[in-house]
Amino acid sequence: TGTLRLILGDQLTRSIASLSGIDADKDVVLMVEVMAEATYVPHHKQKIAFLFSAMRHFAEVLRSEGIKVDYVRLDDEDNSQSFDGELRRAVARHAPEQVVVTEPGEWRVWQMMQEWTETLPVPLAIRADDRFFCSRGAFARWADGRRQFRMEFFYRDMRRQTGLLMEGANPVGGQWNFDHDNRRRLPADIDVPALPRFSPDAVTREVIALVGDRFGDHFGALDGFGWAVTREDALRALDHFIGNRLPFFGDYQDAMRRGEDFVFHAALSPYLNCGLLTAREVCNRAEAAYEAGEAPLNAVEGFIRQILGWREYVRGIYWTQMPGYKDGNRLGAKRRLPDFYWSGKTDMVCLAESIRNTRDNAYAHHIQRLMVTGNFALLAGVDPKEIEDWYLLVYADAYEWVELPNVHGMVMFADGGLLASKPYAASGAYIHRMSDYCGSCRYDPNLKTGEAACPFNPLYWNFLIENEVALKGNPRMAMPYKTLERMTQDRRAEIRTDADAVFKRLGLN
Numbered sequence: 001t002g003t004l005r006l007i008l009g010d011q012l013t014r015s016i017a018s019l020s021g022i023d024a025d026k027d028v029v030l031m032v033e034v035m036a037e038a039t040y041v042p043h044h045k046q047k048i049a050f051l052f053s054a055m056r057h058f059a060e061v062l063r064s065e066g067i068k069v070d071y072v073r074l075d076d077e078d079n080s081q082s083f084d085g086e087l088r089r090a091v092a093r094h095a096p097e098q099v100v101v102t103e104p105g106e107w108r109v110w111q112m113m114q115e116w117t118e119t120l121p122v123p124l125a126i127r128a129d130d131r132f133f134c135s136r137g138a139f140a141r142w143a144d145g146r147r148q149f150r151m152e153f154f155y156r157d158m159r160r161q162t163g164l165l166m167e168g169a170n171p172v173g174g175q176w177n178f179d180h181d182n183r184r185r186l187p188a189d190i191d192v193p194a195l196p197r198f199s200p201d202a203v204t205r206e207v208i209a210l211v212g213d214r215f216g217d218h219f220g221a222l223d224g225f226g227w228a229v230t231r232e233d234a235l236r237a238l239d240h241f242i243g244n245r246l247p248f249f250g251d252y253q254d255a256m257r258r259g260e261d262f263v264f265h266a267a268l269s270p271y272l273n274c275g276l277l278t279a280r281e282v283c284n285r286a287e288a289a290y291e292a293g294e295a296p297l298n299a300v301e302g303f304i305r306q307i308l309g310w311r312e313y314v315r316g317i318y319w320t321q322m323p324g325y326k327d328g329n330r331l332g333a334k335r336r337l338p339d340f341y342w343s344g345k346t347d348m349v350c351l352a353e354s355i356r357n358t359r360d361n362a363y364a365h366h367i368q369r370l371m372v373t374g375n376f377a378l379l380a381g382v383d384p385k386e387i388e389d390w391y392l393l394v395y396a397d398a399y400e401w402v403e404l405p406n407v408h409g410m411v412m413f414a415d416g417g418l419l420a421s422k423p424y425a426a427s428g429a430y431i432h433r434m435s436d437y438c439g440s441c442r443y444d445p446n447l448k449t450g451e452a453a454c455p456f457n458p459l460y461w462n463f464l465i466e467n468e469v470a471l472k473g474n475p476r477m478a479m480p481y482k483t484l485e486r487m488t489q490d491r492r493a494e495i496r497t498d499a500d501a502v503f504k505r506l507g508l509n
Protein backbone atom coordinates (compact mmCIF):
# COMPACT_ATOMS: atom_id res chain seq x y z
CA THR A 1 0.00 0.00 0.00
CA GLY A 2 1.08 3.58 -0.67
CA THR A 3 -0.55 6.00 1.72
CA LEU A 4 -3.11 5.20 4.40
CA ARG A 5 -5.50 8.13 4.71
CA LEU A 6 -7.55 8.32 7.92
CA ILE A 7 -10.84 10.22 7.58
CA LEU A 8 -12.66 11.08 10.83
CA GLY A 9 -16.40 11.35 11.23
CA ASP A 10 -16.38 15.15 10.94
CA GLN A 11 -14.14 15.18 7.87
CA LEU A 12 -16.65 14.01 5.27
CA THR A 13 -15.63 16.47 2.57
CA ARG A 14 -14.41 15.20 -0.79
CA SER A 15 -11.89 18.05 -0.97
CA ILE A 16 -10.54 17.46 2.56
CA ALA A 17 -6.77 17.96 2.76
CA SER A 18 -6.03 14.33 3.63
CA LEU A 19 -7.56 13.13 0.34
CA SER A 20 -5.67 15.51 -1.85
CA GLY A 21 -3.25 13.77 -4.21
CA ILE A 22 -4.81 10.37 -3.60
CA ASP A 23 -3.63 7.54 -5.83
CA ALA A 24 -6.57 5.21 -6.28
CA ASP A 25 -4.31 2.35 -7.34
CA LYS A 26 -2.10 2.35 -4.27
CA ASP A 27 -3.73 4.26 -1.42
CA VAL A 28 -6.32 3.16 1.10
CA VAL A 29 -8.81 5.35 2.97
CA LEU A 30 -9.51 4.27 6.54
CA MET A 31 -12.78 5.10 8.27
CA VAL A 32 -13.74 3.66 11.65
CA GLU A 33 -16.83 3.53 13.82
CA VAL A 34 -15.60 3.19 17.38
CA MET A 35 -17.15 3.07 20.84
CA ALA A 36 -14.57 5.48 22.24
CA GLU A 37 -15.87 8.29 20.01
CA ALA A 38 -19.52 7.43 20.57
CA THR A 39 -19.12 7.44 24.34
CA TYR A 40 -16.38 9.91 25.40
CA VAL A 41 -19.51 11.77 26.20
CA PRO A 42 -22.72 9.78 25.71
CA HIS A 43 -23.92 11.57 22.57
CA HIS A 44 -27.56 12.03 21.64
CA LYS A 45 -28.77 8.96 19.75
CA GLN A 46 -29.54 11.04 16.65
CA LYS A 47 -26.06 12.50 16.61
CA ILE A 48 -24.49 9.04 16.48
CA ALA A 49 -26.98 7.82 13.87
CA PHE A 50 -26.44 10.95 11.78
CA LEU A 51 -22.69 10.60 11.83
CA PHE A 52 -22.48 6.84 11.25
CA SER A 53 -24.92 7.09 8.34
CA ALA A 54 -23.12 10.08 6.82
CA MET A 55 -19.81 8.18 7.20
CA ARG A 56 -21.20 5.08 5.50
CA HIS A 57 -22.62 7.14 2.62
CA PHE A 58 -19.35 9.04 2.24
CA ALA A 59 -17.42 5.76 2.03
CA GLU A 60 -19.72 4.68 -0.81
CA VAL A 61 -19.06 7.94 -2.67
CA LEU A 62 -15.32 7.30 -2.50
CA ARG A 63 -15.76 3.68 -3.55
CA SER A 64 -17.85 4.75 -6.54
CA GLU A 65 -14.80 6.67 -7.69
CA GLY A 66 -12.68 3.55 -7.51
CA ILE A 67 -11.01 4.47 -4.22
CA LYS A 68 -10.30 1.63 -1.81
CA VAL A 69 -12.00 2.27 1.52
CA ASP A 70 -11.25 0.15 4.55
CA TYR A 71 -14.37 0.81 6.61
CA VAL A 72 -14.53 -0.64 10.10
CA ARG A 73 -18.07 -0.95 11.42
CA LEU A 74 -18.96 -0.70 15.06
CA ASP A 75 -19.99 -4.35 15.11
CA ASP A 76 -16.94 -5.75 13.33
CA GLU A 77 -15.52 -8.55 15.37
CA ASP A 78 -11.95 -7.35 15.73
CA ASN A 79 -12.80 -3.67 16.19
CA SER A 80 -10.65 -2.41 19.05
CA GLN A 81 -13.15 0.47 19.45
CA SER A 82 -10.75 3.42 19.49
CA PHE A 83 -9.03 5.62 16.90
CA ASP A 84 -5.67 4.61 18.28
CA GLY A 85 -6.32 0.88 18.20
CA GLU A 86 -7.93 0.98 14.78
CA LEU A 87 -5.19 3.04 13.18
CA ARG A 88 -2.53 0.69 14.53
CA ARG A 89 -4.43 -2.36 13.33
CA ALA A 90 -4.84 -0.80 9.88
CA VAL A 91 -1.15 0.07 9.68
CA ALA A 92 -0.36 -3.58 10.42
CA ARG A 93 -2.92 -4.74 7.84
CA HIS A 94 -1.87 -2.50 4.97
CA ALA A 95 1.81 -1.82 5.72
CA PRO A 96 1.60 1.68 4.21
CA GLU A 97 4.59 3.88 3.45
CA GLN A 98 2.99 6.68 5.42
CA VAL A 99 -0.22 7.77 7.11
CA VAL A 100 -1.95 11.05 6.25
CA VAL A 101 -4.57 12.77 8.42
CA THR A 102 -6.24 16.17 8.57
CA GLU A 103 -5.98 18.03 11.87
CA PRO A 104 -8.97 17.12 14.07
CA GLY A 105 -11.66 19.24 15.71
CA GLU A 106 -10.80 18.35 19.29
CA TRP A 107 -7.75 18.74 21.47
CA ARG A 108 -8.19 15.18 22.74
CA VAL A 109 -7.70 13.79 19.23
CA TRP A 110 -4.96 16.30 18.42
CA GLN A 111 -3.00 14.89 21.35
CA MET A 112 -3.55 11.39 20.04
CA MET A 113 -2.13 12.49 16.69
CA GLN A 114 0.91 14.01 18.36
CA GLU A 115 1.57 10.65 19.94
CA TRP A 116 1.15 8.87 16.63
CA THR A 117 3.89 10.99 15.09
CA GLU A 118 6.22 9.48 17.67
CA THR A 119 4.97 5.95 18.10
CA LEU A 120 3.61 4.73 14.76
CA PRO A 121 6.00 2.48 12.84
CA VAL A 122 5.54 4.68 9.74
CA PRO A 123 5.67 8.46 9.22
CA LEU A 124 2.50 10.47 9.90
CA ALA A 125 1.66 13.70 8.08
CA ILE A 126 -0.90 15.99 9.74
CA ARG A 127 -2.38 18.40 7.20
CA ALA A 128 -4.08 21.68 8.08
CA ASP A 129 -7.88 21.72 7.81
CA ASP A 130 -8.33 24.20 4.97
CA ARG A 131 -12.13 24.06 5.14
CA PHE A 132 -11.93 27.01 7.51
CA PHE A 133 -11.42 30.56 6.27
CA CYS A 134 -8.88 31.25 9.00
CA SER A 135 -6.15 28.72 9.74
CA ARG A 136 -5.06 28.01 13.31
CA GLY A 137 -1.80 29.82 12.58
CA ALA A 138 -3.50 32.88 11.08
CA PHE A 139 -5.79 33.23 14.09
CA ALA A 140 -2.85 32.89 16.48
CA ARG A 141 -1.16 35.75 14.62
CA TRP A 142 -4.34 37.85 14.81
CA ALA A 143 -4.65 37.14 18.54
CA ASP A 144 -1.01 37.74 19.32
CA GLY A 145 -0.53 40.75 21.58
CA ARG A 146 -4.25 41.44 22.03
CA ARG A 147 -5.36 41.55 25.63
CA GLN A 148 -9.02 41.16 24.79
CA PHE A 149 -10.50 39.50 21.76
CA ARG A 150 -13.58 40.92 20.10
CA MET A 151 -15.46 39.05 17.43
CA GLU A 152 -16.46 42.22 15.60
CA PHE A 153 -12.89 43.22 14.77
CA PHE A 154 -11.92 39.74 13.75
CA TYR A 155 -15.01 39.60 11.54
CA ARG A 156 -14.15 42.82 9.73
CA ASP A 157 -10.70 41.49 8.99
CA MET A 158 -12.24 38.32 7.61
CA ARG A 159 -14.61 40.33 5.41
CA ARG A 160 -11.65 42.25 4.01
CA GLN A 161 -9.65 39.10 3.55
CA THR A 162 -12.36 37.12 1.77
CA GLY A 163 -14.03 40.00 -0.05
CA LEU A 164 -17.44 38.69 1.10
CA LEU A 165 -20.01 41.51 1.03
CA MET A 166 -17.32 44.05 0.18
CA GLU A 167 -17.18 46.87 -2.32
CA GLY A 168 -13.49 47.44 -2.65
CA ALA A 169 -12.29 48.40 0.81
CA ASN A 170 -15.80 49.14 2.11
CA PRO A 171 -18.56 46.93 3.44
CA VAL A 172 -21.56 46.61 1.13
CA GLY A 173 -24.31 48.92 2.37
CA GLY A 174 -21.79 51.15 4.17
CA GLN A 175 -22.01 49.25 7.47
CA TRP A 176 -20.31 46.16 8.79
CA ASN A 177 -23.15 45.00 10.95
CA PHE A 178 -26.93 45.35 10.72
CA ASP A 179 -27.80 43.73 14.02
CA HIS A 180 -29.90 46.60 15.26
CA ASP A 181 -32.46 45.59 12.58
CA ASN A 182 -32.47 42.01 13.78
CA ARG A 183 -34.44 42.00 17.02
CA ARG A 184 -37.99 41.57 15.83
CA ARG A 185 -40.67 39.51 17.51
CA LEU A 186 -42.34 36.93 15.35
CA PRO A 187 -45.75 38.31 14.34
CA ALA A 188 -48.60 35.91 15.14
CA ASP A 189 -49.70 35.74 11.50
CA ILE A 190 -46.36 34.86 9.96
CA ASP A 191 -45.99 31.27 8.76
CA VAL A 192 -42.62 29.68 9.10
CA PRO A 193 -41.88 27.36 6.14
CA ALA A 194 -41.40 23.76 7.24
CA LEU A 195 -37.83 22.52 7.34
CA PRO A 196 -37.15 19.88 4.67
CA ARG A 197 -36.76 16.48 6.34
CA PHE A 198 -35.25 13.46 4.64
CA SER A 199 -36.73 10.06 5.27
CA PRO A 200 -34.16 7.46 6.26
CA ASP A 201 -32.93 5.17 3.47
CA ALA A 202 -31.84 1.57 4.04
CA VAL A 203 -28.37 2.60 5.27
CA THR A 204 -29.79 5.07 7.77
CA ARG A 205 -32.43 2.59 8.92
CA GLU A 206 -29.74 0.01 9.61
CA VAL A 207 -27.73 2.56 11.58
CA ILE A 208 -30.80 3.68 13.51
CA ALA A 209 -31.40 0.07 14.54
CA LEU A 210 -27.76 -0.27 15.59
CA VAL A 211 -27.89 2.90 17.66
CA GLY A 212 -31.18 1.92 19.28
CA ASP A 213 -29.62 -1.38 20.20
CA ARG A 214 -26.19 -0.22 21.39
CA PHE A 215 -26.89 3.27 22.72
CA GLY A 216 -30.45 2.88 23.92
CA ASP A 217 -29.63 4.50 27.25
CA HIS A 218 -28.24 7.69 25.67
CA PHE A 219 -30.20 10.94 25.75
CA GLY A 220 -32.62 11.81 22.98
CA ALA A 221 -35.24 10.51 20.57
CA LEU A 222 -34.36 8.43 17.51
CA ASP A 223 -37.77 8.31 15.86
CA GLY A 224 -38.51 11.21 13.59
CA PHE A 225 -34.91 11.22 12.35
CA GLY A 226 -34.91 13.59 9.36
CA TRP A 227 -31.35 14.82 8.83
CA ALA A 228 -29.68 14.70 5.46
CA VAL A 229 -26.86 12.15 5.46
CA THR A 230 -25.51 12.71 1.95
CA ARG A 231 -24.02 15.74 0.28
CA GLU A 232 -26.85 15.77 -2.28
CA ASP A 233 -29.50 16.04 0.41
CA ALA A 234 -27.46 18.54 2.42
CA LEU A 235 -27.33 20.68 -0.75
CA ARG A 236 -31.12 20.37 -0.99
CA ALA A 237 -31.39 21.61 2.58
CA LEU A 238 -29.09 24.52 1.68
CA ASP A 239 -31.19 25.40 -1.40
CA HIS A 240 -34.32 25.36 0.69
CA PHE A 241 -32.80 27.62 3.30
CA ILE A 242 -31.50 30.14 0.79
CA GLY A 243 -34.84 30.31 -1.01
CA ASN A 244 -37.26 30.13 1.88
CA ARG A 245 -35.76 31.11 5.21
CA LEU A 246 -32.75 33.30 4.58
CA PRO A 247 -34.86 36.34 3.54
CA PHE A 248 -36.31 36.41 7.08
CA PHE A 249 -33.24 35.19 8.96
CA GLY A 250 -32.17 38.66 10.02
CA ASP A 251 -35.47 40.05 11.20
CA TYR A 252 -36.37 37.07 13.36
CA GLN A 253 -32.95 35.84 14.41
CA ASP A 254 -33.74 36.20 18.11
CA ALA A 255 -37.39 35.16 17.96
CA MET A 256 -38.84 32.07 19.63
CA ARG A 257 -42.25 30.48 19.21
CA ARG A 258 -43.82 27.51 20.91
CA GLY A 259 -43.68 24.40 18.68
CA GLU A 260 -41.52 26.18 16.10
CA ASP A 261 -38.27 24.26 16.44
CA PHE A 262 -36.19 25.93 13.75
CA VAL A 263 -37.88 29.34 13.22
CA PHE A 264 -35.96 30.98 10.34
CA HIS A 265 -32.63 29.42 11.25
CA ALA A 266 -30.69 27.37 8.72
CA ALA A 267 -30.34 24.09 10.62
CA LEU A 268 -27.19 23.56 8.55
CA SER A 269 -24.66 23.32 11.40
CA PRO A 270 -24.60 19.49 11.51
CA TYR A 271 -23.70 19.48 7.79
CA LEU A 272 -21.14 22.25 8.06
CA ASN A 273 -19.45 20.67 11.03
CA CYS A 274 -19.19 17.11 9.66
CA GLY A 275 -18.16 18.33 6.22
CA LEU A 276 -21.17 17.62 4.00
CA LEU A 277 -21.27 21.36 3.27
CA THR A 278 -18.40 23.83 3.38
CA ALA A 279 -18.47 27.25 4.98
CA ARG A 280 -17.28 28.84 1.74
CA GLU A 281 -20.06 27.48 -0.42
CA VAL A 282 -22.70 28.37 2.16
CA CYS A 283 -21.44 31.96 2.46
CA ASN A 284 -21.13 32.27 -1.32
CA ARG A 285 -24.70 31.11 -1.79
CA ALA A 286 -25.97 33.64 0.75
CA GLU A 287 -24.00 36.45 -0.89
CA ALA A 288 -25.33 35.46 -4.32
CA ALA A 289 -28.91 35.59 -2.98
CA TYR A 290 -28.28 39.17 -1.87
CA GLU A 291 -26.76 40.12 -5.20
CA ALA A 292 -29.72 38.61 -7.04
CA GLY A 293 -32.12 40.65 -4.91
CA GLU A 294 -33.55 37.52 -3.31
CA ALA A 295 -32.67 38.33 0.29
CA PRO A 296 -32.14 41.64 2.09
CA LEU A 297 -28.77 42.79 3.34
CA ASN A 298 -29.61 42.63 7.04
CA ALA A 299 -30.42 38.92 6.63
CA VAL A 300 -27.44 38.04 4.48
CA GLU A 301 -24.94 40.04 6.50
CA GLY A 302 -26.29 38.58 9.74
CA PHE A 303 -26.08 35.06 8.38
CA ILE A 304 -22.60 35.42 6.91
CA ARG A 305 -21.43 36.97 10.19
CA GLN A 306 -22.44 33.81 12.06
CA ILE A 307 -20.28 31.66 9.82
CA LEU A 308 -17.42 33.93 8.72
CA GLY A 309 -17.34 35.70 12.08
CA TRP A 310 -18.55 33.64 15.02
CA ARG A 311 -17.79 30.18 13.74
CA GLU A 312 -14.22 31.03 12.79
CA TYR A 313 -13.72 33.17 15.89
CA VAL A 314 -14.71 30.47 18.37
CA ARG A 315 -12.49 27.97 16.58
CA GLY A 316 -9.58 30.36 16.84
CA ILE A 317 -10.24 30.90 20.54
CA TYR A 318 -10.39 27.16 21.09
CA TRP A 319 -7.07 26.36 19.44
CA THR A 320 -5.20 29.31 20.89
CA GLN A 321 -6.46 28.74 24.45
CA MET A 322 -6.48 24.96 24.80
CA PRO A 323 -5.73 22.91 26.78
CA GLY A 324 -5.95 25.33 29.71
CA TYR A 325 -9.17 26.96 28.53
CA LYS A 326 -11.36 24.17 29.86
CA ASP A 327 -10.21 24.55 33.44
CA GLY A 328 -11.23 28.14 34.10
CA ASN A 329 -14.20 28.87 36.36
CA ARG A 330 -14.07 32.61 36.84
CA LEU A 331 -17.38 32.86 38.66
CA GLY A 332 -16.65 29.83 40.84
CA ALA A 333 -19.94 28.21 39.81
CA LYS A 334 -20.49 24.88 41.56
CA ARG A 335 -24.13 23.82 41.43
CA ARG A 336 -25.26 20.58 39.83
CA LEU A 337 -27.05 20.58 36.50
CA PRO A 338 -30.77 20.38 37.31
CA ASP A 339 -32.38 17.03 36.39
CA PHE A 340 -34.83 18.68 34.02
CA TYR A 341 -32.03 19.24 31.50
CA TRP A 342 -32.31 15.49 30.92
CA SER A 343 -35.97 14.79 31.57
CA GLY A 344 -37.42 17.98 30.13
CA LYS A 345 -39.80 17.92 33.08
CA THR A 346 -40.16 21.47 34.30
CA ASP A 347 -43.04 23.88 34.63
CA MET A 348 -40.93 26.65 33.09
CA VAL A 349 -42.29 26.62 29.53
CA CYS A 350 -39.27 28.21 27.85
CA LEU A 351 -36.97 25.56 29.28
CA ALA A 352 -39.39 22.69 28.66
CA GLU A 353 -39.73 23.76 25.00
CA SER A 354 -36.01 24.21 24.40
CA ILE A 355 -35.19 20.87 25.98
CA ARG A 356 -38.00 19.13 24.09
CA ASN A 357 -36.55 20.49 20.83
CA THR A 358 -33.13 19.27 21.91
CA ARG A 359 -34.42 15.81 22.75
CA ASP A 360 -36.57 15.44 19.60
CA ASN A 361 -34.13 16.87 17.05
CA ALA A 362 -30.61 16.93 18.57
CA TYR A 363 -31.00 20.62 17.75
CA ALA A 364 -32.07 23.90 19.31
CA HIS A 365 -31.72 27.26 17.67
CA HIS A 366 -29.24 29.83 18.88
CA ILE A 367 -31.51 31.84 21.13
CA GLN A 368 -32.82 28.75 22.87
CA ARG A 369 -29.23 27.68 23.53
CA LEU A 370 -28.05 31.13 24.59
CA MET A 371 -30.97 32.80 26.32
CA VAL A 372 -32.92 29.84 27.69
CA THR A 373 -30.85 26.78 28.60
CA GLY A 374 -27.60 28.78 28.67
CA ASN A 375 -28.90 31.77 30.56
CA PHE A 376 -30.56 29.53 33.14
CA ALA A 377 -27.33 27.61 33.76
CA LEU A 378 -25.44 30.89 34.13
CA LEU A 379 -27.95 32.42 36.53
CA ALA A 380 -28.21 29.21 38.54
CA GLY A 381 -24.43 29.01 38.87
CA VAL A 382 -24.12 25.53 37.37
CA ASP A 383 -20.62 24.05 37.36
CA PRO A 384 -19.21 24.87 33.89
CA LYS A 385 -18.01 21.29 33.38
CA GLU A 386 -21.49 19.87 33.89
CA ILE A 387 -23.17 22.22 31.46
CA GLU A 388 -20.33 21.86 28.94
CA ASP A 389 -20.77 18.10 28.87
CA TRP A 390 -24.48 18.58 28.35
CA TYR A 391 -24.01 20.84 25.34
CA LEU A 392 -21.32 18.61 23.87
CA LEU A 393 -23.52 15.55 23.88
CA VAL A 394 -27.03 16.78 23.12
CA TYR A 395 -26.53 18.50 19.73
CA ALA A 396 -25.86 16.90 16.35
CA ASP A 397 -23.55 19.81 15.53
CA ALA A 398 -21.49 19.65 18.72
CA TYR A 399 -17.72 19.19 18.65
CA GLU A 400 -15.53 20.62 21.32
CA TRP A 401 -13.90 23.28 19.11
CA VAL A 402 -17.24 25.02 18.67
CA GLU A 403 -19.16 23.90 21.78
CA LEU A 404 -16.58 24.85 24.39
CA PRO A 405 -16.02 28.54 23.56
CA ASN A 406 -19.77 29.03 23.20
CA VAL A 407 -20.57 27.42 26.53
CA HIS A 408 -17.50 28.13 28.63
CA GLY A 409 -16.94 31.63 27.25
CA MET A 410 -20.11 33.05 25.81
CA VAL A 411 -22.68 31.50 28.16
CA MET A 412 -20.91 30.80 31.44
CA PHE A 413 -18.35 33.64 31.44
CA ALA A 414 -16.02 31.04 32.91
CA ASP A 415 -13.10 32.53 30.95
CA GLY A 416 -13.59 35.86 32.72
CA GLY A 417 -14.38 37.78 29.55
CA LEU A 418 -11.84 36.57 27.03
CA LEU A 419 -14.46 35.70 24.44
CA ALA A 420 -17.29 38.08 25.27
CA SER A 421 -17.10 41.34 27.17
CA LYS A 422 -19.93 40.58 29.58
CA PRO A 423 -22.10 37.67 30.68
CA TYR A 424 -25.31 37.32 28.68
CA ALA A 425 -27.38 37.30 31.86
CA ALA A 426 -31.02 38.23 31.45
CA SER A 427 -34.22 38.14 33.47
CA GLY A 428 -37.55 36.76 32.28
CA ALA A 429 -38.36 40.04 30.51
CA TYR A 430 -36.05 39.22 27.62
CA ILE A 431 -37.60 35.79 26.99
CA HIS A 432 -41.03 37.36 27.32
CA ARG A 433 -40.18 40.01 24.72
CA MET A 434 -38.75 37.60 22.18
CA SER A 435 -41.16 34.67 22.49
CA ASP A 436 -44.71 33.53 23.09
CA TYR A 437 -43.62 31.13 25.82
CA CYS A 438 -44.68 33.12 28.85
CA GLY A 439 -48.33 33.29 27.84
CA SER A 440 -48.72 29.56 28.51
CA CYS A 441 -46.42 29.40 31.51
CA ARG A 442 -47.62 29.12 35.11
CA TYR A 443 -45.11 31.83 36.02
CA ASP A 444 -45.43 35.53 35.32
CA PRO A 445 -42.43 37.30 33.77
CA ASN A 446 -43.69 40.63 35.11
CA LEU A 447 -43.69 39.55 38.75
CA LYS A 448 -40.46 40.13 40.63
CA THR A 449 -41.16 38.26 43.79
CA GLY A 450 -43.28 35.49 45.26
CA GLU A 451 -44.40 32.03 44.20
CA ALA A 452 -45.76 33.07 40.82
CA ALA A 453 -42.79 35.20 39.76
CA CYS A 454 -40.82 33.94 36.78
CA PRO A 455 -37.82 32.09 38.33
CA PHE A 456 -35.47 33.91 35.97
CA ASN A 457 -36.25 37.14 37.86
CA PRO A 458 -34.98 36.29 41.35
CA LEU A 459 -32.20 34.21 39.81
CA TYR A 460 -31.05 37.18 37.74
CA TRP A 461 -30.70 39.51 40.71
CA ASN A 462 -29.31 36.73 42.84
CA PHE A 463 -26.68 36.13 40.15
CA LEU A 464 -25.63 39.76 40.35
CA ILE A 465 -25.43 39.56 44.12
CA GLU A 466 -23.51 36.25 44.15
CA ASN A 467 -20.99 37.60 41.64
CA GLU A 468 -20.71 41.18 42.82
CA VAL A 469 -16.97 40.95 43.41
CA ALA A 470 -16.21 39.47 40.01
CA LEU A 471 -18.57 41.58 37.92
CA LYS A 472 -19.21 44.93 39.55
CA GLY A 473 -16.15 46.56 38.00
CA ASN A 474 -17.16 45.52 34.48
CA PRO A 475 -18.19 48.73 32.69
CA ARG A 476 -20.78 46.85 30.66
CA MET A 477 -22.44 45.72 33.90
CA ALA A 478 -22.62 49.24 35.34
CA MET A 479 -26.36 49.65 34.70
CA PRO A 480 -27.64 46.57 36.52
CA TYR A 481 -25.21 47.12 39.40
CA LYS A 482 -26.44 50.67 39.78
CA THR A 483 -29.96 49.34 40.09
CA LEU A 484 -28.78 46.75 42.59
CA GLU A 485 -27.04 49.44 44.63
CA ARG A 486 -30.27 51.36 44.98
CA MET A 487 -32.06 48.34 46.45
CA THR A 488 -32.76 48.23 50.14
CA GLN A 489 -31.27 45.50 52.30
CA ASP A 490 -34.77 44.08 52.68
CA ARG A 491 -35.21 43.81 48.94
CA ARG A 492 -31.83 42.11 48.62
CA ALA A 493 -32.77 39.67 51.34
CA GLU A 494 -36.04 38.97 49.56
CA ILE A 495 -34.16 38.19 46.34
CA ARG A 496 -31.94 35.73 48.20
CA THR A 497 -34.95 34.07 49.79
CA ASP A 498 -36.81 33.78 46.47
CA ALA A 499 -33.73 32.44 44.70
CA ASP A 500 -33.17 29.90 47.49
CA ALA A 501 -36.74 28.74 47.06
CA VAL A 502 -36.10 28.16 43.34
CA PHE A 503 -32.86 26.27 44.09
CA LYS A 504 -34.65 24.19 46.68
CA ARG A 505 -37.44 23.25 44.27
CA LEU A 506 -34.77 22.12 41.81
CA GLY A 507 -32.85 20.20 44.46
CA LEU A 508 -29.84 22.46 43.96
CA ASN A 509 -28.82 23.53 47.42
Ligand code: FAD
Pocket (backbone or CB within 6 Å): 264, 265, 266, 267, 268, 269, 270, 272, 273, 303, 306, 307, 310, 311, 312, 314, 364, 365, 366, 367, 369, 370, 374, 391, 392, 395, 397, 398, 399, 402, 403, 406, 407, 410, 411
Ligand atom coordinates in the same frame (compact mmCIF):
# COMPACT_ATOMS: atom_id res chain seq x y z
P1 FAD B 1 -28.09 29.62 12.21
O1 FAD B 1 -28.64 30.47 13.27
O2 FAD B 1 -28.90 29.48 10.98
O3 FAD B 1 -26.62 30.16 11.86
C1 FAD B 1 -25.95 29.78 10.68
C2 FAD B 1 -24.63 29.13 10.98
O4 FAD B 1 -23.78 30.02 11.65
C3 FAD B 1 -24.70 27.90 11.86
O5 FAD B 1 -25.02 26.76 11.11
C4 FAD B 1 -23.32 27.86 12.45
O6 FAD B 1 -22.45 27.18 11.60
C5 FAD B 1 -22.90 29.32 12.50
N1 FAD B 1 -23.01 29.87 13.85
C6 FAD B 1 -23.99 30.64 14.34
N2 FAD B 1 -23.73 31.03 15.59
C7 FAD B 1 -22.55 30.47 15.91
C8 FAD B 1 -21.75 30.48 17.07
N3 FAD B 1 -22.10 31.17 18.17
N4 FAD B 1 -20.62 29.76 17.06
C9 FAD B 1 -20.25 29.06 15.97
N5 FAD B 1 -20.96 29.02 14.85
C10 FAD B 1 -22.09 29.71 14.82
N6 FAD B 1 -22.78 25.65 17.18
C11 FAD B 1 -22.27 24.51 16.71
O7 FAD B 1 -22.08 24.36 15.51
N7 FAD B 1 -21.94 23.49 17.55
C12 FAD B 1 -22.12 23.58 18.89
O8 FAD B 1 -21.81 22.65 19.62
C13 FAD B 1 -22.68 24.78 19.41
N8 FAD B 1 -22.91 24.93 20.74
C14 FAD B 1 -23.46 26.10 21.20
C15 FAD B 1 -23.69 26.22 22.56
C16 FAD B 1 -24.22 27.40 23.07
C17 FAD B 1 -24.44 27.55 24.52
C18 FAD B 1 -24.53 28.46 22.20
C19 FAD B 1 -25.08 29.73 22.72
C20 FAD B 1 -24.31 28.32 20.84
C21 FAD B 1 -23.78 27.15 20.33
N9 FAD B 1 -23.56 26.99 18.95
C22 FAD B 1 -23.00 25.82 18.50
C23 FAD B 1 -23.80 28.10 18.02
C24 FAD B 1 -25.21 28.13 17.40
O9 FAD B 1 -26.18 28.10 18.41
C25 FAD B 1 -25.42 27.00 16.42
O10 FAD B 1 -24.38 26.99 15.47
C26 FAD B 1 -26.72 27.14 15.70
O11 FAD B 1 -27.79 27.14 16.60
C27 FAD B 1 -26.87 26.05 14.68
O12 FAD B 1 -28.10 26.12 14.05
P2 FAD B 1 -28.34 26.76 12.63
O13 FAD B 1 -27.53 26.05 11.60
O14 FAD B 1 -29.81 26.79 12.45
O15 FAD B 1 -27.75 28.20 12.82
Ligand code: DLZ
Pocket (backbone or CB within 6 Å): 007, 008, 009, 010, 011, 032, 033, 034, 035, 037, 038, 039, 043, 047, 048, 051, 104, 105, 106, 109, 399
Ligand atom coordinates in the same frame (compact mmCIF):
# COMPACT_ATOMS: atom_id res chain seq x y z
C1 DLZ C 1 -18.83 12.20 17.21
C2 DLZ C 1 -18.31 10.95 16.59
C3 DLZ C 1 -18.92 9.73 16.88
C4 DLZ C 1 -20.15 9.63 17.70
N1 DLZ C 1 -18.44 8.59 16.38
C5 DLZ C 1 -17.37 8.62 15.56
C6 DLZ C 1 -16.82 7.43 15.03
O1 DLZ C 1 -17.24 6.32 15.33
N2 DLZ C 1 -15.80 7.53 14.16
C7 DLZ C 1 -15.27 8.72 13.80
O2 DLZ C 1 -14.36 8.75 12.98
N3 DLZ C 1 -15.73 9.86 14.35
C8 DLZ C 1 -16.77 9.84 15.19
N4 DLZ C 1 -17.23 10.99 15.74
C9 DLZ C 1 -16.55 12.25 15.40
C10 DLZ C 1 -15.25 12.36 16.18
O3 DLZ C 1 -15.54 12.36 17.57
C11 DLZ C 1 -14.53 13.63 15.76
O4 DLZ C 1 -13.98 13.41 14.51
C12 DLZ C 1 -13.44 13.99 16.74
O5 DLZ C 1 -14.04 14.46 17.91
C13 DLZ C 1 -12.51 15.07 16.22
O6 DLZ C 1 -13.23 16.23 15.96
Ligand code: SF4
Pocket (backbone or CB within 6 Å): 347, 348, 349, 350, 351, 428, 429, 431, 432, 437, 438, 441, 442, 443, 444, 445, 454, 455, 456
Ligand atom coordinates in the same frame (compact mmCIF):
# COMPACT_ATOMS: atom_id res chain seq x y z
FE1 SF4 D 1 -39.75 31.11 30.97
FE2 SF4 D 1 -40.33 32.81 32.94
FE3 SF4 D 1 -41.56 33.04 30.61
FE4 SF4 D 1 -42.13 30.96 32.20
S1 SF4 D 1 -42.51 33.13 32.63
S2 SF4 D 1 -41.75 30.90 29.99
S3 SF4 D 1 -40.13 30.57 33.12
S4 SF4 D 1 -39.38 33.32 30.99
